[in-house]
Amino acid sequence: MKILVTGGAGFIGSHIAEELVSHKQDVRILDNFSAGKLKNIRHFEKKVELLEGNISDKATVDDAVKGCNYIFHQAAMVSVEESIKNPVKTWDINIKGTLLVLGAASRMGVKRVVLASSAAVYGDTLALPKREDGALNPKSPYGESKHINEMNAEKYLKDFKLQTVCLRYFNVYGPRQDPDSPYSGVISKFVSAALRKERPIIYGDGEQTRDFVFVKDVVKANLLAMSEKKAAGQVFNIGTGTETSINSLWKEIKKQTKSKLVPIHKAPREGDIRRSFASIVKAGKVLKYRPEYSLEEGLKYTIEWIKENSS
Structure with missing residues (x-):
């Protein structure tokens, strides 16, 4: 079984890749090292296949996805501030990049894509705790890009039968x-x-x-989202509550x-x-997610x- 981690040299992506390696999985990392760092994966670099390239380049994404069974899509521009300063760049990386990943995954027979979404999709909605079925009102291009990615993930499930799971990270x-x-x-x-x-x-x-959530709990949530059959097509908050x-x-x-x-x-x-x-009731019920x-x-x-x- 081959697994692709986009943004796999980054903060969260490197932890996911490392955990997969510890479980003897065949791991491929795609990263352009704009935010990711080689030192994050240095101690297990020889145990993974490393591709350097941009998530917004179709040929690069196609090469990365080819032969993979599962994808953890972590590559993104993650700053709210930067997204306000440069919304076009945000859309190119976050929306175009995600569409390229979903498109390649659907064409190449990937079983499931687990996507990193964000609590930023909720914006300043008044209801607390934030629930997956609550109102969405993103306040930044970053939050908007994550909302659009969730809608596109749902579309690929309905139209192309590609299994997708979106995880709304709180403050990792x-x-x-x-x-x-x-x-x-x-x-x-x-x-x-x-x-x-x-x-x-x-x-x-x-x-x-x-809601501050430790990165090891986020890694656990990703692995549960990959393996739990009932998770397909769903969105989950990942925080501590x-x-x-x-x-x-x-x-x-x-x-x-x-x-x-x-x-x-x-x-x-x-x-x-x-x-x-976050309300993590849904993640607890479906994924059996419990922050440790x-x-x-x-x-x-x-x-x-x-x-x-x-x-």
Whole structure:
């Protein structure tokens, strides 16, 4: 059985690829290394087939998909901020790239494609927790691109009988999330700031909330989505079901890093959502998904990794 991981040298993709390798699967990675890093896969690079190329190039995608039974589609431009600055690039990578993957998969007999979607599809809808059958109101080109990808996945299932599963990731964090990237997650930024003894930046009053989910739990959800027969054609929230404010997050990181720094507050960012946390009831029932890592535990592993990999 051959499995393709697009964006497989990236933060989440490299963890998925590594887990598949640990299960003795035949893994192919497609990555253009714009965000992914060779060091993320260095320790298992010789156990995978690595293709370097762009997800928005048809010939590259066709080559990557050929001979594969399953696909984990992680390649994307993931920054809300960058998508607002450059919506055309967002659509080219996220929408065109996904259509090329779905098209090649349907032509080449792939059994199932598991797609990375996002909680950004919900936007600032008032209903909490966010449920898969709730209203969608994406506030950024990034969120819009993920919503369109979900609709296209559904279309390929109905029209071409290609099994697809979409996973709406909430705020994923963990080792290999680059703290030096201007678009990295708030946790890696906060930890990096604390370790460098630099005051962290909080946008707005810090009472905005998120559902922070450890990357190992996200990997588990992906593997369950690949193997569970009843998952085909469905969309699932992947989070923890716990609402955490940015201020509370900093308090925990401050505690674990023994920092005494006081945050700098700046104006709220365009496209930011006020409150967000997942209902994971559906994922629990259908996928048997149960997050294993508490925020405290996940932060411990993340802080250790950033300490070891700080330049």
